[in-house]
Amino acid sequence: MPPKPRVLFVDDEERIVNLLRLMFRGTYEVLTATSGAEALAIVRSQPVHVVVSDQRMPGMPGIELLDHVRSESPATVRMLLTGYSDLAAIVGSVNQGEVFRFLNKPWQQAEMRAALAEAAEVASLGARPVVAEPSPLPAAPHAGILVLEDCAADREQIGRALGGDYRVYPASSLAQALYVLEQQDIGVVVCEARVGSDDTGDLLHVLKRNFPAIITVMVTHSADSDLVIRLINHARIYRFATKPIRHAVLQLAVSAAMKEHQRCRGDSRRAAYQRTAQRAQLAPSVASGFLDGLKALTERWRLFSV
Numbered sequence: 001m002p003p004k005p006r007v008l009f010v011d012d013e014e015r016i017v018n019l020l021r022l023m024f025r026g027t028y029e030v031l032t033a034t035s036g037a038e039a040l041a042i043v044r045s046q047p048v049h050v051v052v053s054d055q056r057m058p059g060m061p062g063i064e065l066l067d068h069v070r071s072e073s074p075a076t077v078r079m080l081l082t083g084y085s086d087l088a089a090i091v092g093s094v095n096q097g098e099v100f101r102f103l104n105k106p107w108q109q110a111e112m113r114a115a116l117a118e119a120a121e122v123a124s125l126g127a128r129p130v131v132a133e134p135s136p137l138p139a140a141p142h143a144g145i146l147v148l149e150d151c152a153a154d155r156e157q158i159g160r161a162l163g164g165d166y167r168v169y170p171a172s173s174l175a176q177a178l179y180v181l182e183q184q185d186i187g188v189v190v191c192e193a194r195v196g197s198d199d200t201g202d203l204l205h206v207l208k209r210n211f212p213a214i215i216t217v218m219v220t221h222s223a224d225s226d227l228v229i230r231l232i233n234h235a236r237i238y239r240f241a242t243k244p245i246r247h248a249v250l251q252l253a254v255s256a257a258m259k260e261h262q263r264c265r266g267d268s269r270r271a272a273y274q275r276t277a278q279r280a281q282l283a284p285s286v287a288s289g290f291l292d293g294l295k296a297l298t299e300r301w302r303l304f305s306v
Contacts, residue, residue: 004029005120006046010039010053010065011081020052023109024116036060036068043069048076049123050116054105055082066099077119081105102232115233143187143261144169145254148177149219150195154245158190158219161247162254174203181207186214187261188254193220193231204235213264215257217241219250 007028009020017032024030031048033039036059042048051069055062066078079101100122101115144167149155152172159168169184171177174195180186189207191200204216218231221243231237238260239253 005049005124006031007050007052007116007120008033008039008042008048010034010036010051010057010062012054012057016054023112027113028116028120036062036065039065040068040072043073043076048073050077050079050119052079052081052103052116055080075123077123079103079115079119081107099232102229104229143185143258145258146171146177146180146184146186146189146191148172148174148189148191148195148200150192154192154219154243157245158250161245161250162190165251166254166258174198174200177203187265188215188217188257190217190219190250190254193218199231201231201235204231204237208236213261215261215264217250217253217257219243219245 005028007024008031009017010033011017011020012034014034017034021030021032028050031042033042036053036057039051039053043051051066053062053065057065060068062080062082066080069076069078077100080099081103082105100119103112103115145162146169147155147158147162148171149158150172155170155172159170162168167184169180169186171180172195177189177191189204191204193199193201207214208216215238216235217239218237219241238257241250241253
């Protein structure tokens with residue numbers, strides 16, 4: 001029998017980590033810590049597959065801890081657990097600590113079990129959801145950038161920020177975005193949280209399930225914490241950039257996302273984890289199958305006539 005994945009739970013309330021230990025000791029090798037410093041000592045002393053940390057802890061908040069874990073043990077999958085919806089903390093958890101999942105307290109047992117199972121599988125395959133620090137923009141990237149933004153001024157500004165280094169394909173609606181995905185080789189999607197009256201979560205969720213090498217950068221001024229959390233957990237947003245758009249910040253986010261796309265594209269273990277026989281490249285025949293899978297969504301979006 002293979003060894004159990006090793007999961008470290010971190011919370012300054014001892015009763016919380018004791019409860020988590022009782023919940024998961026039958027499935028995982030459970031370690032606990034009640035401070036960031038204690039957690040880092042554990043990570044430095046032995047391999048840890050998954051770290052689940054509370055955000056609000058004295059001395060070292062969860063985001064800071066997970067950022068240290070990323071540096072000390074990049075293959076460790078990181079999850080943030082918090083009892084409040086602070087949008088800055090949520091965005092920071094993705095951009096700084098490169099968090100795999102964001103879970104609310106009090107947690108739902110089924111949600112926690114499912115998220116841990118997926119995180120442990122990712123860790124066991126050595127398929128990290130993160131990459132190293134961003135490098136300068138590549139001179140000749142292989143894949144293009146889809147910009148899904150219904151505000152013309154913002155769409156043009158994003159195009160100016162990225163157009164010198166990437167092939168940029170603009171789209172002002174979900175219908176146009178699907179057309180670009182069908183016709184072009186896309187590595188990174190830069191999009192708003194909402195396009196018109198719809199959020200983009202459903203499209204991004206299906207896209208990630210079918211084409212895991214396509215990486216998403218969210219550009220938003222939305223204060224809707226619940227929407228952002230859903231996008232992190234289900235659409236697997238890789239980076240966030242806030243509005244008003246700052247060119248340097250966006251360029252770094254897209255550079256990191258393109259590097260992750262290139263890594264995923266050549267990572268056969270990650271492809272095995274995603275359990276899909278489809279190529280990451282959106283060749284027309286593959287894209288047609290993808291579009292067929294969106295029929296349920298397109299009814300609501302009215303993208304195609306019945």
